[in-house]
Amino acid sequence: MASLWIGLVVGVPSYFLAVSLVDLGMAWWLGVAIVIAANIILLVPLVRRGHTGTKYVISFLVWARSSFGIRGAHIPMY
Numbered sequence: 001m002a003s004l005w006i007g008l009v010v011g012v013p014s015y016f017l018a019v020s021l022v023d024l025g026m027a028w029w030l031g032v033a034i035v036i037a038a039n040i041i042l043l044v045p046l047v048r049r050g051h052t053g054t055k056y057v058i059s060f061l062v063w064a065r066s067s068f069g070i071r072g073a074h075i076p077m078y
Contacts, residue, residue, distance in 0.1 A: 014039070 014035050021031035052063060064073040 018028075018031040018035045021034060022028050026034075049060070049063070053059065060076075061073060064076060067073075068075065
């Protein structure tokens with residue numbers, strides 16, 4: 001799980017976001033701090049969802065159907 005998260009964090013979109021924040025007038029360290037904070041905030045729901053899948057051995061689609069119903073499970077795909 002950690003390797004997946006690191007792979008998502010250390011990528012072109014993260015660097016692009018930090019550079020665009022600097023381009024808008026922020027200090028470079030503030031842009032990097034915002035990207036790091038956002039990644040840490042997103043880490044919590046990703047780990048919780050992954051824990052549910054490994055604990056009950058179900059995929060995301062099965063989990064989404066149990067929460068949102070058959071039609072509601074299609075919403076995350078869009």
